[in-house]
Amino acid sequence: MSGSKGGGEDSSTTTGTEAPLLSVRGLHVAFPGRRGAAAARAVDGVDLDIRRGEIVALVGESGCGKTTLARALLGLVRPTGGRVTFDGASLAYSARALKAYRRRAQLVLQDPSGSLNPRHTVYDIVAEGLRIHGRAGDERTAVAEALARAGLRPPERFFLRYPHELSGGQRQRVVIAGALVLRPELLVADEPVASLDASVRGEILALLLRLRTELGLAALVVTHDLGLAWNIADRVAVMYLGRIVETGPVEQVLTAPRHPYTRALLSVLPEAPGTPVVLTGEPPDPSYVPGGCRFHVRCPVLAGGEAERAGVADACRTTELEILRGGDASQVACHWARADRPAAGRPG
Structure with missing residues (x-):
């Protein structure tokens, strides 16, 4: 495989002895079948650990359960069995508990055009998380710092722009900035470069690696592209029909x-x-x-x-x-x- 192996540059970020930041044991997610049909076992028994500062790639064909697993890790889908543990505590599903959890674990979607409100400015999009979670401090400074970390510099130049005025890569950076503004410990990125031109993909992957180095962020990167996994991940988990069938160092x-x-x-x-x-x-x-x-x-x-x-x-x-x-x-x-x-x- 061509290209340098980015995910192995900072092997000191993970050790086999430290407790995982995120831990999943025996996770099941089933959706009721229609008209008495059997339930769809979208996630059918998964164990997974992600350590602080570690990037794990979850790979497999479309329909194998990757996105459902990612959403279950963030509490967006409630498991039908098993448990999710974050920083040593089991994930609770009350509205208050989930709101607190999502300050620490953020989702980055694959289609920035679909996840950005076209009627909101970049500033309001990035500030939305701060307002929802009532984070104290200087909002303008926090938004500017998040945009700069996401590679949109000078950040003030983007404050009053709308999504349609940005390139695809810039829109994805705004999505990432919206996640970073809350200073999370974990990013779950679902096909983060699938909708981008090849020339921009490398920039976004380099950004994720830099964020891991600078902020100690952990990340689960969901992808069907094993080449992407090679360039960014420390470990890979291969998923097929709701279950991980192979895993290990990338x-x-x-x-x-x-x-x-x-x-x-x-x-x-x-x-x-x-x-x-x-x-x-x-x-x-x-x-x-x-x-x-x-x-x-x-x-x-x-x-x-x-x-x-x-x-x-x-x-x-x-x-x-x-x-x-x-x-x-x-x-x-x-x-x-x-x-x-x-x-x-x-x-x-």
């Missing part, structure tokens, strides 16, 4: 992927060697999660006979894998990846 996962799903996602990057792996069909309906390994109906390793040769084909079809634990360690939910195969058959 360089280890993306240079030596163990799960066939991760390998398929990586194979379609422009700089990837070999022939792209084309997965058949779409991810299954989350109302009807397949038995056994939830990836087995699309798995090229099973379809190609490699799982049979490794003696795990029956397990792939019938034996469900456990939820991967939180923490920093590399883990994979795959019978084939865990099988005792000859070295030449191992991925990577």
Whole structure:
């Protein structure tokens, strides 16, 4: 993969012994089915930790549950099972508790045009959080500092502008400034550069890395782009059909992927060697999660006979894998990846 690995520049920001800032255990989010249909298991058992100053990339195809998980972490969707812990305290869902929590954890959406009120000036957009949360102090100074940190300088030049007067990159910086003005400890960024031109994406990613360095911000970056994860993240969690199927340090996962799903996602990057792996069909309906390994109906390793040769084909079809634990360690939910195969058959 081309480009420098930005997420590894400040490895001192995380350690395996410090308590996570955000911790998720056994999280489930299900949505009722229509007309008596089975519930859609959008998030189906997830453990995840994010430490202070750490950037974690959550990757996977559209529809795999990434955005639902991100929203559940912020209390925007109430889990049907499991728990979310922030700074050692379980997340409570009263209006007062959620308001206090959202001063410390902020969401950055992928479409700045859709998340900015076209009738409000940049100043009012950024100041809105201060007004909602009743933060004391000089509002003008706080807005100017947030805009400057987001790369809009001199900030006063943007105060009276409206979103339609800004470029796409500038609008995304305004969204980030609106999150920064409350001085949060965690950003959850849902596809933060998906709607931007390629020339602007690198600038926004560099901004997120700088904010981590300058402010000690932690971040969960939701993306379908493994190239983005390579350039920004310390760790990566690969999600499929509501569950994390591979996780670990980003360089280890993306240079030596163990799960066939991760390998398929990586194979379609422009700089990837070999022939792209084309997965058949779409991810299954989350109302009807397949038995056994939830990836087995699309798995090229099973379809190609490699799982049979490794003696795990029956397990792939019938034996469900456990939820991967939180923490920093590399883990994979795959019978084939865990099988005792000859070295030449191992991925990577």
